[in-house]
Amino acid sequence: MSDSGSGLSPAGGSMKDRTARLLNGALGSAIVMIVLLSVMWVVEIVDYVQNGSLDHYGIIAHEPDGLPGILFAPFLHAGFAHLMANSVPLLILGFLAAIRGISRFLTASLVIILVSGSGVWLTSPPNTLTLGASGLVFGYFGYVVARGLFDRRALDIVLGVIVAVLYYSILWGALPSQPGISWQGHLFGLIGGVVAAWFLRRRRAL
Numbered sequence: 001m002s003d004s005g006s007g008l009s010p011a012g013g014s015m016k017d018r019t020a021r022l023l024n025g026a027l028g029s030a031i032v033m034i035v036l037l038s039v040m041w042v043v044e045i046v047d048y049v050q051n052g053s054l055d056h057y058g059i060i061a062h063e064p065d066g067l068p069g070i071l072f073a074p075f076l077h078a079g080f081a082h083l084m085a086n087s088v089p090l091l092i093l094g095f096l097a098a099i100r101g102i103s104r105f106l107t108a109s110l111v112i113i114l115v116s117g118s119g120v121w122l123t124s125p126p127n128t129l130t131l132g133a134s135g136l137v138f139g140y141f142g143y144v145v146a147r148g149l150f151d152r153r154a155l156d157i158v159l160g161v162i163v164a165v166l167y168y169s170i171l172w173g174a175l176p177s178q179p180g181i182s183w184q185g186h187l188f189g190l191i192g193g194v195v196a197a198w199f200l201r202r203r204r205a206l
């Protein structure tokens with residue numbers, strides 16, 4: 001006499017577990033991005049009330065006093081228009097970057113911030129002040145695309161292709177084209193995203 005079991009095959013259970021993990025990841029990703037953007041908006045409101053007094057905490061190229069700005073600069077913006085321009089791509093790309101887990105996302109974000117900020121500090125003209133989250137935007141773009149290449153999971157590959165197709169035009173921002181735009185932050189943010197994807201790649205058994 002055969003055992004009819006619970007009616008749920010191992011494959012079905014596995015699919016259910018993967019779906020649950022993906023939904024939990026999506027929820028956590030949405031929450032962390034809303035919190036991150038909220039912090040940036042609160043900081044910009046405070047900066048506005050204080051007549052831009054927080055802006056000097058950005059990255060000041062080649063100046064030792066400007067090194068702490070590597071950590072602070074992504075949360076500072078040169079006005080609400082600057083923040084608004086970064087908010088939508090940051091929300092979308094950050095959400096996709098965080099969907100695989102918050103701890104991996106936070107690690108990737110730290111790598112991107114350090115690589116992008118260090119590149120800005122080293123290569124921008126002396127005493128140039130740089131601030132804004134665009135380094136994170138380019139970093140998350142590079143991270144999502146490269147994650148598909150390094151991890152080779154079906155979902156990551158699909159997300160990487162979609163992001164590459166929809167946002168490929170932002171790559172022009174990583175070239176020295178527009179005055180007043182930190183192409184250095186964009187370029188090194190992109191590099192930081194690729195580095196983070198490689199560092200956090202799924203290790204395969206030999």
